[in-house]
Amino acid sequence: MAATPRGTSPVPPDVSPRLTVLSGPSGVGKSTVVAHMRKEHPEVWLSVSATTRKPRPGEQHGVHYFFVTDDEMDKLIANGELLEWAEFAGNRYGTPRAAVLEHLEAGVPVLLEIDLQGARQVRESMAEAQLVFLAPPSWEELVRRLTGRGTESAEVIERRLDAAKTELAAEPEFDTTLVNTSVEDVARELLALMNVV
Ligand SMILES: Nc1ncnc2c1ncn2[C@@H]1O[C@H](COP(=O)(O)OP(=O)(O)OP(=O)(O)O)[C@@H](O)[C@H]1O
Numbered sequence: 001m002a003a004t005p006r007g008t009s010p011v012p013p014d015v016s017p018r019l020t021v022l023s024g025p026s027g028v029g030k031s032t033v034v035a036h037m038r039k040e041h042p043e044v045w046l047s048v049s050a051t052t053r054k055p056r057p058g059e060q061h062g063v064h065y066f067f068v069t070d071d072e073m074d075k076l077i078a079n080g081e082l083l084e085w086a087e088f089a090g091n092r093y094g095t096p097r098a099a100v101l102e103h104l105e106a107g108v109p110v111l112l113e114i115d116l117q118g119a120r121q122v123r124e125s126m127a128e129a130q131l132v133f134l135a136p137p138s139w140e141e142l143v144r145r146l147t148g149r150g151t152e153s154a155e156v157i158e159r160r161l162d163a164a165k166t167e168l169a170a171e172p173e174f175d176t177t178l179v180n181t182s183v184e185d186v187a188r189e190l191l192a193l194m195n196v197v
């Protein structure tokens with residue numbers, strides 16, 4: 001089944017929006033879609049965030065995240081090194097500013113995979129960014145995916161699902177919504193929105 005775009009970007013079709021923000025509730029499938037997309041299109045540059053969260057098995061420093069201490073995160077924030085940052089379900093996450101700007105200046109399509117609070121901050125600071133919301137096919141499916149991933153405790157899942165209610169209610173703030181029924185379809189839609197294909 002095809003991904004379902006809801007709403008349209010306000011960016012004129014002949015202009016390539018080079019900064020794209022992908023948000024959506026925890027467990028909806030953002031990382032899965034982005035990994036699928038980048039397998040075929042490694043020219044899309046994905047920002048690597050800093051986080052105070054502990055690595056999951058298999059996650060590598062500098063690849064999936066820059067895993068930092070609370071003190072290091074305090075310094076990144078105080079020194080203005082983050083384009084945006086937020087506290088999400090008990091940990092802090094932020095986008096290193098310099099690398100994003102360097103890639104944009106080089107004309108590279110840039111993707112940020114961040115939460116709602118971060119997306120709102122990017123909208124404030126970079127009006128040209130396009131904001132894409134990834135929605136689950138249903139609430140039940142979101143719970144199934146987040147639980148089925150098996151990476152979080154029951155308590156953390158509860159916190160993330162609490163946050164998901166707020167995030168789902170904010171969908172109208174985004175330029176476009178894609179419903180993640182099929183990873184392949186959503187990846188294709190996202191590439192088209194980024195003018196990569
Ligand atoms: N279209 C899909 N159909 C079925 N399962 C999916 C689909 N997309 C992703 N999943 C599964 O859902 C789970 C959560 O996906 P993923 O980790 O990519 O979510 P996420 O949005 O990046 O989460 P977080 O915000 O917590 O990092 C994974 O087990 C993944 O395999």
Ligand SMILES: Nc1nc2c(ncn2[C@@H]2O[C@H](COP(=O)(O)O)[C@@H](O)[C@H]2O)c(=O)[nH]1
Binds near residue numbers: 085095114
């Ligand atoms: N505001 C930001 N949110 C971010 C950033 N990097 C990731 N995230 C979001 O955090 C949650 C949880 O991620 P997880 O890896 O612990 O499951 C998820 O919504 C991510 O998109 C960031 O730099 N800024």
